[in-house]
Amino acid sequence: MLKKTRLTAALGLAGLTILAAGAAQAQVIKIDGSSTVYPITEAVAEEFQKAKKNAIKVTVGISGTGGGFKKFCRGETDFSNASRPITAKEMEDCKAAGVEYVEMPVAFDALTVVINPKNTFLKQATVEEMKKLWEPAAQGKITKWNQINPAWPDAPVKLFGAGADSGTFEYFTEAMVGKAKSSRGDYTASEDDNVLVQGVSRDVNAIGYFGYAYYAENTAKLKALPIVSPKTGKAVEPSAANVENGTYQPLSRPIFVYVKAASLQKPEVKEFIEFYMKNGAKLTKEVKYVPLPASAYTGNLDHVAKKKLGTVFGGKNEIGITIEELMKREAKL
Amino acid sequence: MSSDQSTNPTFNQEKIRALIARGKLKDTLFAALGIICLGIGLVVIFALVADMAIKGFDRLNLDFFTNFASRRATQAGILSAWVGSLLVMLVTALTAVPLGVAAGLYLEEYAKRNWITEIIEINITNLAAVPSIVYGLLALGIFVYTFGFGQSILSAGLTLALLILPIVIVATREAIRAIPAMIREGSMAVGATRWQTCRYHIVPYAMPGILTGVIIGLARAIGETAPIITIGALTFIAFLPPVPFTEIGEGARAGLFDWVMSPFTVMPIQIFNWTSRPDPAFEVNAAAAGFVLMAMVLTMNAVAIWLRYKLRKNIKW
Numbered sequence: 001m002l003k004k005t006r007l008t009a010a011l012g013l014a015g016l017t018i019l020a021a022g023a024a025q026a027q028v029i030k031i032d033g034s035s036t037v038y039p040i041t042e043a044v045a046e047e048f049q050k051a052k053k054n055a056i057k058v059t060v061g062i063s064g065t066g067g068g069f070k071k072f073c074r075g076e077t078d079f080s081n082a083s084r085p086i087t088a089k090e091m092e093d094c095k096a097a098g099v100e101y102v103e104m105p106v107a108f109d110a111l112t113v114v115i116n117p118k119n120t121f122l123k124q125a126t127v128e129e130m131k132k133l134w135e136p137a138a139q140g141k142i143t144k145w146n147q148i149n150p151a152w153p154d155a156p157v158k159l160f161g162a163g164a165d166s167g168t169f170e171y172f173t174e175a176m177v178g179k180a181k182s183s184r185g186d187y188t189a190s191e192d193d194n195v196l197v198q199g200v201s202r203d204v205n206a207i208g209y210f211g212y213a214y215y216a217e218n219t220a221k222l223k224a225l226p227i228v229s230p231k232t233g234k235a236v237e238p239s240a241a242n243v244e245n246g247t248y249q250p251l252s253r254p255i256f257v258y259v260k261a262a263s264l265q266k267p268e269v270k271e272f273i274e275f276y277m278k279n280g281a282k283l284t285k286e287v288k289y290v291p292l293p294a295s296a297y298t299g300n301l302d303h304v305a306k307k308k309l310g311t312v313f314g315g316k317n318e319i320g321i322t323i324e325e326l327m328k329r330e331a332k333l
Numbered sequence: 334m335s336s337d338q339s340t341n342p343t344f345n346q347e348k349i350r351a352l353i354a355r356g357k358l359k360d361t362l363f364a365a366l367g368i369i370c371l372g373i374g375l376v377v378i379f380a381l382v383a384d385m386a387i388k389g390f391d392r393l394n395l396d397f398f399t400n401f402a403s404r405r406a407t408q409a410g411i412l413s414a415w416v417g418s419l420l421v422m423l424v425t426a427l428t429a430v431p432l433g434v435a436a437g438l439y440l441e442e443y444a445k446r447n448w449i450t451e452i453i454e455i456n457i458t459n460l461a462a463v464p465s466i467v468y469g470l471l472a473l474g475i476f477v478y479t480f481g482f483g484q485s486i487l488s489a490g491l492t493l494a495l496l497i498l499p500i501v502i503v504a505t506r507e508a509i510r511a512i513p514a515m516i517r518e519g520s521m522a523v524g525a526t527r528w529q530t531c532r533y534h535i536v537p538y539a540m541p542g543i544l545t546g547v548i549i550g551l552a553r554a555i556g557e558t559a560p561i562i563t564i565g566a567l568t569f570i571a572f573l574p575p576v577p578f579t580e581i582g583e584g585a586r587a588g589l590f591d592w593v594m595s596p597f598t599v600m601p602i603q604i605f606n607w608t609s610r611p612d613p614a615f616e617v618n619a620a621a622a623g624f625v626l627m628a629m630v631l632t633m634n635a636v637a638i639w640l641r642y643k644l645r646k647n648i649k650w
Contacts, residue, residue, distance in 0.1 A: 028596065032565075039611075042569045043404045049571050059596050060569035062606075071565075192609045217611040287404060288611070 029272055032061040033068025033081030034167055035191075036211050037255050039287040040107055040280070041081050047283065048275045056268045065167040066090075069258075073099050078263040082256045083109070083167035088315030100261035103311045104273075104300040105326055106280055108290040110212040110238035111172055111251040113225040114197075116204045121145070121152050124235035126228040127250065130176040133157070133207070139184040145205065159187030160196040160208030172209055175250045175319045197221065212238055213288040227251060231320075243290040246322030254326050255289070261309055270304070277301050292323060299330050308333050382627055389621025397621060401571035402603065406614035411622050413570045414603035417486070418555055418629070420574060420592065421599055424490020425554055429497050430547055434536070436498075437505025437543075442531055461499035468496045469560030477564050484565035486574060487593040492560050497550030504546020508539035538648055541641040548637035552630045558601040568606045570598050600626045 031041055038060065045058040063071060065082045072080035073094040086094075086103070094101065113130070115122050132138060132148050145152035162169040164181065174180040188199055193210040200206040201221035215224055215238070226235040229249040242248040257276070263269045277300050281291035302308075312329045386393075392407075400410025444450045472492035482488045512535060520530040536543075574595035575587035600622060607619035 030596075035609075038568070039404065042402075045569055046403055046571060054572060057572045058569075059567045061565060061567045063565070193611065194609055211611075214611040217613065 027266070027268060028057045028059060029079070029269060030059055030077040031079040031081065031257075032063050032071050032077045033079075034065040034083040034255070035062045036065075036083035036109060036167060037081035037106070037257065038062050039213065040255075040284050040289060041079070041257065041276075043283040043287055044272075044276045044279060047279060048272055051275065052271075056271070058272065064165055066165070069093075072101070072258060072260065073097050075099050075260070075262075078260055078266075078269055080258040082258060083253070084171060084317050085256065085313035086258065086311050086315065087317070091311070091315050100309045101258045102261060102264070102300075102303050102307070102309055104257050104259065104277075104303070105254045105292060105296060105330065106257050106276070106300075107255050107284045107292060108243050108323060109253055109255050110243050110248055110290065111168060111175070111209060111253065112212050112215040112238045113207065113209045113227060113251070114200050114215055114222040115207050115225050116200055116202075117221070117223045118204045119223065122207075122225055124226040124228055127176060127230055130227070131178065133159075134161075134173070134183055135177045136182055136184055139186050142184075155205045158199070158203045158206040159184075160199045160206060161187050161189055162193075162196075162210060163189045163191040166191060168209075168211060171253050171317065171319075172251070174317060180317065212290075216288040240285075240290045244323060246324055249322075250320035252320070252322065254321060254323075259304070261307065264304060264307070273304055274301065293327065296323075296327060296330065299327070303330075303333060382624065385620045385624040385627065389617055389619075389624050392617055392621035393624065397618075398625075402569055402598075402606075406612060406618055409607075409615070409618055411600065411603055411625065413573060414598050414600045414622070415625065415629075416573055417566075417570075417597035418599045418626075420486050421489045421493065421561075421597065422551055422555055424486060424593060425493040425497065426547065426551060428491055428494035429501050429550065432494070433498050433501025433547075434505050434543055437502045437509065438531060438536070440502070441506050441509040442527060442535060457499050457502050461503065464559075465496055465557050466559040466563060468492055469563030471495070472560060473564050483594065484567070484596055485594045486597045488564050489561050489566060489597065489599070490593070492564055493554040493557060496557065496560065497547075497554050500550040500553070501543070501546055504549070505539065505543050508542025508546070509535055511542065512538050541644040541648075544640050544644070545637050548633050548640075552633045555599075555630060555633070556601055556626065558599075558605060561599055561602060566602050567596050567598050568602065570596060600629070 031045070042060050045060050049056065049058055060081075061068075065084055068077070068080045068082065069086060069090045070093075071077050073090060073096075075097055080101075086101075113125065129148050133142060142148060143157055144154055145157055146154045161183070162172065164183075169183070170180045173183045177183060188196070190196055193214045196208045196210055197214055197218050200208045201218070207225070215222055224238050226237040227248070228235045229247060231249055232247065234247070236242050236247045236249070238248050238251070243252045246252070259269070259273060277297040280297055281294070284291040310333070312333055396408075397410045398415065399412055400408060401412050402414075403409040440450065440454070469492060472488060472495065476482045476488040476491050477484060482491075516534050516538065517530055520534050521527075525533070574592035574597065577589045577591065578586055580586055604619050604622045604626065607615040607622065
């Protein structure tokens with residue numbers, strides 16, 4: 001036993017010394033960021049590694065859009081998944097660290113407002129009604145459905161929503177309440193969307209919101225609430241078709257992958273982007289997001305080839321942008 | 334007087350009997366309460382394990398252990414997770430055991446009893462109660478950035494080593510304290526130095542207790558998620574750390590310790606990732622992985638018990 005202990009100690013010390021000298025590392029493509037974009041990037045990474053017979057290694061982490069950009073702007077990652085465009089603050093951070101990037105929209109998501117399938121009184125909702133329900137002033141006051149719309153019953157409102165650190169929360173509050181991160185606080189908040197799925201599916205009077213993929217996988221337990229588009233005045237339910245034709249407003253949002261310009265010199269990174277843009281549409285559909293038109297993917301490749309750096313959003317999030325508008329804007333870069 | 338003498342003893346006897354009966358009743362009541370308390374604990378753990386085993390049964394086959402994570406639930410496995418967990422535990426054990434045992438040994442056998450050692454003792458006990466996320470934040474600053482170890486197996490192993498260090502130190506000291514003073518005195522009486530006494534008597538005799546502490550610590554560490562997420566363990570990783578001396582491309586060979594710098598994931602993170610996915614099919618994977626993690630922890634505890642039993646048999650005082 002003594003000999004073993006001595007051996008252990010010696011090994012431990014030897015290990016530490018050798019490490020301190022620094023070990024050679026194999027080439028790895030590092031990706032981090034949003035949990036919303038994660039399923040798409042994960043699918044691409046999985047297929048890419050299979051296609052390359054594991055010669056190129058890819059890792060994908062989930063730190064949230066903001067957490068991902070923090071690492072990205074420190075130069076730690078090659079790609080950053082983002083469920084919203086890069087902010088002015090993050091642009092500054094990247095600039096200060098000398099990190100330049102190419103912005104690549106990869107898919108559209110439809111933020112979905114869901115209710116219990118047994119709920120019979122909610123057929124549709126307007127942005128104003130949602131604002132009345134979710135704005136900070138509603139806290140503790142709006143507790144019954146008929147307080148929002150007299151046609152609705154005198155029943156308690158049960159709210160389920162995204163946690164305050166997620167891009168989903170930021171986008172939903174900006175689109176519905178009018179100001180990012182401005183929301184009432186007395187609701188069941190969770191970063192884990194399955195908690196919200198369970199909550200809404202168990203309570204007739206519940207309402208909640210999250211990304212379309214979670215609704216699409218749980219259509220038996222949930223009902224999507226059509227939202228009245230402020231542009232057309234028509235109630236539209238979330239679906240791939242309605243996102244593509246731009247009628248599901250204002251809760252359609254583009255999601256992005258950012259690539260570090262310096263990483264483009266690595267051949268494996270270029271190969272990965274080519275693979276992503278070629279197979280992105282198919283894999284996006286598989287994980288229940290809305291793919292972009294083919295021109296968007298070739299456009300991204302073009303931007304990468306010509307090293308067109310920067311963002312087309314100027315550091316601001318934009319509510320209710322359609323695929324068509326996004327395409328036009330990307331083409332101008 | 335005579336009537337008093339005849340009634341009093343019987344009266345007293347009844348009183349005493351009643352007292353004994355009351356005492357026995359309390360005894361039975363407490364025994365029953367104890368069984369209920371024990372039952373609650375056992376039923377909960379049994380229900381948890383059984384629930385995970387039943388839910389995850391379909392996935393518990395060889396493929397589950399040899400496949401990497403995948404977006405398709407039925408093809409997804411825990412290869413990178415269990416390998417990651419084992420390697421992180423290896424680094425943790427290799428670091429925490431020598432440090433903890435040496436520190437405990439010094440405090441018990443070498444250090445003078447004064448207020449400085451008192452303060453150190455109190456602090457070590459307090460450290461054992463520090464929430465694990467705090468260790469994660471500390472490690473993010475020190476190991477990941479200052480030392481530049483990055484998001485690697487090494488960073489994770491060292492973080493968890495810090496986490497279980499107080500447990501190892503306390504266990505070492507308890508084990509050393511249980512050794513009778515005459516062993517020490519006998520050893521020194523025949524002219525052994527303190528180091529010789531420690532080496533040939535104290536450490537071998539304390540080994541069963543130390544090992545128990547180490548394995549309890551490791552069992553805690555293997556289930557930790559918070560500090561590992563803080564230092565940046567990955568969610569999707571479909572390759573294993575390089576095996577020493579194998580080819581890693583273009584004629585280059587992996588060094589003996591290259592694997593410690595490799596990115597990784599661990600079992601609790603894989604489980605967490607699966608429970609938060611939209612597709613409900615992944616819940617089956619999460620249950621199966623939970624069962625495997627439970628099995629890993631129980632195996633470690635079993636090894637601890639077996640080692641303690643085996644080592645104790647060799648001690649002859």
